[in-house]
Structures are given as structure tokens and as C-alpha cells.
Amino acid sequence: MAEKIVTGDEVIVIRGKDRGARGRVRQNLPREDRVIVEGVNIVKKHQRAIPGVRQAGIIEMEAPIHVSKVMLICPHCGKPTRVGFRFTETGEKVRYCKKCQQVIEKPALHRRTK
Structure with a gap:
């Protein structure tokens, strides 16, 4: 199934403690239906020391x-939107904005090079 939100997209949080926060998607975890967004959902992790490598803290x-x-x-329009899919004349499946009907290109971070 095609992903509506991919790595590099700019998103806004609509629910939770960080509601209203904007950020770029740093990593997409499609098997878990989760994304990691820059500056959002910050948690504190207690790390154990590894001698010679890192300090505890x-x-x-x-x-x-x-x-x-x-x-x-x-x-294009700068508004939070739902994402739809449609096919171009060449048969390529693309994402589009449901508000302004413009095609949303995949960010350079996500594009695959062959």
C-alpha cells in the first residue's frame, strides 16, 4: 500500500501533548504505522555507560x-490537508492535496535512485 506520509514531509501534530507542533518527518516506520518527527514527542532515556564508548546519563x-x-x-497552499492518490497521464501514481488538488511531489530524501 502506498504511504501518504513519507520521510522528509512537513507535518503538523493534530492530537496529543504536542498538538499544533510542526516538523519534518525524520523516519517512517510503516510496519508500526508510526513516524518520527523532528522536535516532537521528546522523551528522556536513561542510558547505561559503555566503558570507552559513551558516558552514562x-x-x-x-x-x-x-x-x-x-x-x-x-x-502549495501551506494548509494541513488529507492526501489522496491519482494516476497521471503517463500512468504514474502520485499523491495530491485534497484541498487545492495540486500534486505533492515526494521529498528529495525519499526518492530512490537506480
Whole structure:
């Protein structure tokens, strides 16, 4: 199944403690239906020391958030929007903004090169 939100997309959080926060998707976890968004859902992790490698301490890191709790921000109209799919004249499946009907290109981070 095609992914509506991919790595590199700008999203806004619509539910939870970080409601209203914007950020870029750093990592997509499709098997878990979760995404990691920059600066959102910050948690503290207690790390044990590894001699000669790292020091023990409490670090802050971004935890995954469920994909249903974020909404894509359209790069054309700048509004949070739902995402649809349609086929172009060449038969390529593309994402589009349900508000302004413009095609949403995949970010450069997500494009595959062969």
C-alpha cells in the first residue's frame, strides 16, 4: 500500500501533548504505522555507560508518534490537508492535496535512485 506520509514531509501534530507542533518527518516506520518527527514527542532515556564508548546519563530523544496523529502540510497552499492518490497521464501514481488538488511531489530524501 502506498504511504501518504513519507520521510522528509512537513507535518503538523493534530492530537496529543504536542498538538499544533510542526516538523519534518525524520523516519517512517510503516510496519508500526508510526513516524518520527523532528522536535516532537521528546522523551528522556536513561542510558547505561559503555566503558570507552559513551558516558552514562539521561538523554532526550524523539519517540515515534502514530501516523493518524499527524497531518501533512501541503507545500502549495501551506494548509494541513488529507492526501489522496491519482494516476497521471503517463500512468504514474502520485499523491495530491485534497484541498487545492495540486500534486505533492515526494521529498528529495525519499526518492530512490537506480
